[in-house]
Amino acid sequence: MEKGKISALQMAIMMYPMIVASAILGVPSITAKYAKNDLWLSPIFASIIGYVTVYIVYKLHELYPKQTVIQFSEYILGRLLGKILGLLFLFFYIQTTGVILREYAEFIVDSFLVRTPISVTMASMVLLCAFIVYGGLEVIGRAAQLFFPLFVFPLLILIILVVPDFEFKNIFPILGDGIWPPIKGAIVPSGWFTEFFMVIFLFPFLTDKKKGMKYGMLTVFAVMVTLVVVNLVVLFVLGSATSSKVYPLMNVARYISIAEFFENFESAVMAIWIVGTFIKISGFYYVAVLSTAQWLKLSDYRPIIWPIGILIVVFGFWSIPNTLEIERFNEGTFPMFGIIVQTIIPLLLLLIAVLRKKKRKKTESS
């Protein structure tokens, strides 16, 4: 199966753009709808679920250090239930990858390649990702490492350039309506934080397994800080209009104007988004392929890369008719869906596994 190894740092570098890339674009708007000018507090609340998820996953990993969730759920739940759960994970990953792909393509078509058929945008991205998945985990890890600066620096530069347009007083009143609005606003980003569940597929392939937990937690923290900063930037520039924009960060980038010639910076946002989404889709795609291969007990996952790729494109079409539906999915469905599949089910798995182990110990000692 997978013979490659990645370091814990590479895992962190993979996970960071995987969460941030799509979270910085549309999520601030949804958060602002509920949290108004407290939207910058929401990622802090949302990140709690990220820490919890990483903790649960690491504990599961300690029990079964060499296997992924598809494999060890059969040990925990028994063969049949384990297979059913595995199927759920398969469905989850293929479908989610489809949605992410569609979201990427909609953004590109909406703002840049207006007349390009969306199927072309989607297919070319999947094609590219298929190549990298073919290379295996090590290649994804190194690509992430290579692209990481390309992802982070444009974002930083963008934020610095827009500082002259900051209206700092937009942040007040802090908690004017009490603590509830930012918590409500945290529901949607928390869906993004549950995606940290993916590290369960990466832990078995780490060279330095002991650092897994530490780097996982650090990544959650880094993502939280990034989201807080991005939300603040959006709030400072757009103020009360934040929630009415579909891609607030895009509007912020367009607003940059330094000395009248340093303008029209939206291509930077596009670069960030494409690089990040590329890593994100590769990661999700890889996990979907790997878990399918493990679920079917194949000796190699490479033969099913292409079929799954086609499935992902098709899911991108099937599950979503338009951008409004993406927004509705991200707002209404994904938070619950994500938390159940990626946090609650693993938690139950962990509980059952721990109880079983205790029981076994008891029977052994008696």
Add this chain to the structure above:
Amino acid sequence: MKNIFLLVLVSGVTLLVSGCWDRVEVNDLAIVTAAAIDKKDDNQIELSLQIFIPKALSSGGGQGGGTGGGGAVTLVTSHKGSNISDALSKLQSEFPRRVFWGHCKVFIFGERLAKAGIQEQMDFLLRHPQPRERAYVYVSEGKAKPILELFAPLERYSAERLREISDLHLGMQVTLQDLDEKLIGIAQAAALPRVDILPPEKGQEKSQGKPYIVGTAVFKKDKMIGKLTENETRGILWIRNEIEASTVTFKLGAEKGKISINPIEATIKLVPVIQNKKWIMVVKIDTEGSIIQNGTNLNLSSTKLIRAVEKAFAKEIEKRIKLAFQQTQQVLKADIVGFGEEFFRKYPKQWKENEGRWDKIYPEIELEIEIKAHVRRQGYINKPGGMPEKEVKEQ
């Protein structure tokens, strides 16, 4: 063999994936530099676009101004329609190049349209991916279209001229984003700079008139309800901390002649206070400037006189602010300076209790102005220039 096949395949693929669908050549684009939107009868609007002519610039036509009309680098085209997009699509069918909004930095609403409401047209400008949120928005005195047709000798075209004037901060400077924020925000009132045309000198063609900013148009919700004069606008700029390089001229006591001071720096703080159910706004201004003209016969080098000048300077600013605020608060009843937001930020609870009553509270807000004005420099001469020493008063 296999390698060659692969090479051919890869080169073939590059042809397919290079994104040719959305390839747009610059010479297929009609670059819009300014747009004017007027209201017509029978619920129609007229969209006028000022479109850049690249040919005129490359052949050096830009400099050949003088004679008027000859060296125009822009053309104006317009069409009626039920809204912007409707008018645009009709206009497009008569125009050989694809309209491109990416460089449009000026939007002008006609006065009639402004009075009828601009929300419907704002939606297009904000929704369409091309128009920039940083574009400046204006309201014209009368019809908006003639402004686009003007000829700007110093700049390349009249829209550029308007933009440059806005950048001087002598009047309001409002971008599409600012306007959107104001209309969405809690104050529900906005202000836009008003553009008028200076009539051409005698013997000049009509297109020689010059667009300039005359004051402010005041909006409540999305409808224009009134105007502020240039003087009143200055007062608003003081409150909104947007004042830059506008000279303050005033009399000093009973002296003959006037003194002019150029404020170099001003920090303005709005401090909302709610006391015994009374809503008070304290405007704290700290400004410094330098004397640029002294029309009196006083020698302003003495500290005592400078104190007096500073006092009079502060008084003058106060007068301007009061005048402007009086007009917006009592006459127009529109919160264009954003006092509502200030109160909301400091007193979110009281704000919530009175949310629906802001319209009633606003006209009753008391304004307290605290000004610290300093004169820092006096220029290259100390005594009044060009005056015999005998006539200079030292005290």
